Structure formats: structure tokens, C-alpha cells
Amino acid sequence: MGTSKVETLTVPDPELVNPHDAIIKITRTAICGSDLHLYDGFIPTMEAGDIMGHEFMGIVEEVGKDVHNLKRGDRVVVPFTIACGNCLFCKKKIWSACDNTNPNAHLMEAAYGYSGSGLFGYSHMMGGYAGGQAQYARALRQRRPVEARDGPARRESALPL
Amino acid sequence: MSTALNEKPNAESLPASSGAAILQDGHYLAPPEDKDGKLWARTTALIQGSPDDLYALWRANENTPLWQEQIEEVVITGVNTSRWTMKDGDKTITWNAEIVADEPGKRIVWRSLDGDINEAGEVIFEPAPADRGTFVTVLMEFRIGKLASAWETLTGRNPKQGVIENLRHFKALAETGEIPNSQTAPHGDRGVVGKMKRSLYGETIPTPPGATAV
Numbered sequence: 590m591g592t593s594k595v596e597t598l599t600v601p602d603p604e605l606v607n608p609h610d611a612i613i614k615i616t617r618t619a620i621c622g623s624d625l626h627l628y629d630g631f632i633p634t635m636e637a638g639d640i641m642g643h644e645f646m647g648i649v650e651e652v653g654k655d656v657h658n659l660k661r662g663d664r665v666v667v668p669f670t671i672a673c674g675n676c677l678f679c680k681k682k683i684w685s686a687c688d689n690t691n692p693n694a695h696l697m698e699a700a701y702g703y704s705g706s707g708l709f710g711y712s713h714m715m716g717g718y719a720g721g722q723a724q725y726a727r728a729l730r731q732r733r734p735v736e737a738r739d740g741p742a743r744r745e746s747a748l749p750l
Numbered sequence: 751m752s753t754a755l756n757e758k759p760n761a762e763s764l765p766a767s768s769g770a771a772i773l774q775d776g777h778y779l780a781p782p783e784d785k786d787g788k789l790w791a792r793t794t795a796l797i798q799g800s801p802d803d804l805y806a807l808w809r810a811n812e813n814t815p816l817w818q819e820q821i822e823e824v825v826i827t828g829v830n831t832s833r834w835t836m837k838d839g840d841k842t843i844t845w846n847a848e849i850v851a852d853e854p855g856k857r858i859v860w861r862s863l864d865g866d867i868n869e870a871g872e873v874i875f876e877p878a879p880a881d882r883g884t885f886v887t888v889l890m891e892f893r894i895g896k897l898a899s900a901w902e903t904l905t906g907r908n909p910k911q912g913v914i915e916n917l918r919h920f921k922a923l924a925e926t927g928e929i930p931n932s933q934t935a936p937h938g939d940r941g942v943v944g945k946m947k948r949s950l951y952g953e954t955i956p957t958p959p960g961a962t963a964v
């Protein structure tokens with residue numbers, strides 16, 4: 590809730606917005622070293638009320654109408670970078686350069702010259718998406734989440750990606 | 751952010767001395783320059799898709815509200831004419847437009863005929879080398895006057911940035927079947943400053959729906 594201030598709050602649950610979205614019930618989430626850049630105010634365009642968390646895993650709760658590779662109940666790890674799967678960069682598997690997933694790309698163009706992909710919970714200029722340090726998250730373009738196979742080791746840890 | 755025209759790296763550098771009119775051929779124009787009450791915008795995107803398919807998506811004017819910001823409705827009124835409505839809250843502006851050049855798979859040129867906007871534009875579709883998709887270049891010219899008071903106060907966005915954002919939306923829709931949108935992301939209380947910054951970040955301009963259903 591401001592620089593150097595993080596707290597837990599009750600906020601509305603996320604909802605499906607686009608046909609390739611999925612709602613994930615989060616089971617594990619990470620606090621990353623790079624969250625410190627947000628916490629310290631080093632990355633601009635973080636605002637009061639933003640939800641952090643870009644490494645998370647959980648159980649699929651609901652999927653959009655064009656998601657065919659996931660169903661309710663699947664366990665998934667959600668990647669930090671939101672990648673469309675179809676642009677020139679995604680075709681080359683350069684996921685972090687996806688140029689279709691940052692709704693605020695103009696802010697990155699002003700600050701960095703060019704925008705990369707949208708990111709979960711990582712400032713407005715990198716998409717303005719809510720992150721996964723929450724009970725539920727809206728995951729996007731879910732043709733690419735990694736399916737977490739059954740097994741205690743994987744189920745019990747969320748690794749920084 | 752919303753003031754400077756941001757030319758994309760793919761844009762060809764242009765001869766500075768040309769006096770050609772904007773609607774002739776976008777590749778041999780003087781660089782966009784604002785003068786005599788005109789605003790110019792020029793932007794290019796590399797889009798995965800064939801020139802024919804992208805042309806068809808653009809040419810379907812009735813679907814424009816899916817991907818252009820704040821276009822409420824486009825009614826086809828003739829083979830080459832249409833009536834456009836832009837809306838924000840209780841404010842509405844309308845104008846009639848006609849297509850003055852139409853080359854399937856290559857380019858479309860249009861202009862407004864009457865109404866609350868005075869504009870002309872061209873979109874060009876060209877195959878990129880090595881099967882890398884299609885370069886889509888948009889050129890637009892606005893005459894300020896009614897437009898400045900109508901569009902800019904309506905959208906809160908410089909018309910030039912609006913052209914850039916609309917091409918971005920078009921690319922996302924063409925490549926992915928949807929337009930990225932974070933405007934409904936849950937959040938805690940933003941406070942006074944955070945609320946003001948939404949407008950600075952362009953987040954108060956509704957992202958076009960892209961797809962019709964989730």
C-alpha cells in the first residue's frame with residue numbers, strides 16, 4: 590500500500606475477461622528478490638493497492654471459452670511472463686518479448702523504448718495486472734501454463750521462475 | 751506518453767523534402783509534421799497473418815467497435831460509406847465516412863464526409879520478408895477544430911496516440927483473438943494519487959472488447 594508498505598487486504602475476486610483466461614485458486618506463491626524492486630520503489634508505476642506476486646501455482650477454478658488445454662481441477666504453475674503464443678516473438682519461443690500482452694505498452698515505450706510482455710503483479714507499465722500473492726488470480730493466455738504433475742515434491746513448492 | 755508520436759522501429763525513414771499529399775502513397779511522404787491546423791500520425795506494426803486476411807479484418811467496418819477505442823457503433827450506409835459513433839458516458843459524436851480507395855489485400859483509404867470529425871486515413875498491408883507476416887502501416891490526418899474539443903476531451907488521449915493504440919489493438923486481435931486488458935484487475939484502495947494516475951497511465955480509456963464473449 591505504498592513504498593515499503595505491504596499488507597493483506599480483502600479485495601474482489603478476479604473474473605474472466607478474455608476467452609483465453611483462467612481463474613486459478615492459488616495454493617503456493619513466492620516472494621521474489623525482484624519484489625524488492627517494487628517494494629523499494631525502484632520500479633516506477635507501482636501504485637497503492639497493487640497486488641504483487643509473479644510466481645504462483647494453484648488449481649484451475651474456471652476457464653474462458655477458448656481454453657481447451659486446461660479444465661477445472663488441473664494443477665498448474667503460472668509463468669511470470671504473459672505470452673500470447675502467436676506473435677513473431679512467441680513463435681521463436683522468446684516469451685518475455687511477446688508484444689501482445691501488455692495493455693500499457695505505451696508506458697514501456699516511453700520509459701524503455703520498447704515494451705516486453707505483460708507481467709503478473711509487476712507495475713502498471715508492465716501491464717497493470719494483479720499478481721499471485723492472493724487467494725485467486727486471473728491467468729491469461731493459458732495455452733502455456735506448465736502443468737504440475739502429481740507428486741508431493743512439486744505440489745509443495747513454488748519455485749522462482 | 752500521450753504527446754509524442756512514437757514511430758516504430760519498422761517505419762521506413764522518409765525523404766524530408768517531399769511535399770506529396772498524405773493519401774498518395776505512405777512510403778514517400780514527408781515525415782509527419784503538425785502544421786496549418788493538421789495533426790499527423792503514422793505508425794507501423796508487424797502482424798502475423800496474410801495481407802489478405804488482415805485487409806479483410808480491417809475492411810469489415812461494422813466490427814471496428816471490437817478493436818477501436820470508444821467507437822460505439824459503425825453502421826454501413828452504402829458500398830463505400832458508413833456512419834460512425836463515438837461515445838463516452840453521455841457524450842456522443844458522430845460522422846459519416848467514405849472509402850475513397852480500396853485495393854483488396856493492399857490498402858484502404860478513407861475520409862470523413864461530415865459530422866463532428868474531420869479526418870482522412872490510409873492503411874497499407876505489405877508482406878514482410880521471409881514469411882514474417884505483414885507490415886501494416888497506418889497514416890492519419892486530423893484537422894483540429896471540432897476534433898480537438900470533441901475527440902481529445904472525449905478520450906483524454908491525443909488523437910495520435912489513439913492511432914498507435916488502435917493499431918496495437920488490431921494486431922492483438924488479429925494474432926490472438928483478443929485484446930489484452932488489465933482494467934478489471936482487483937486492487938486495494940488506490941488513494942487520491944493512485945486514482946489520478948489511472949488517467950495518466952491511459953487506464954481510464956476503456957480497452958476495446960476484442961472478442962464478443964468470454
Ligand SMILES: [Zn+2]
Pocket residue numbers: 621622623624643644749750
Ligand atoms: Zn521473480
Ligand SMILES: [Zn+2]
Pocket residue numbers: 672673674675676677678679686687688689
Ligand atoms: Zn506473443
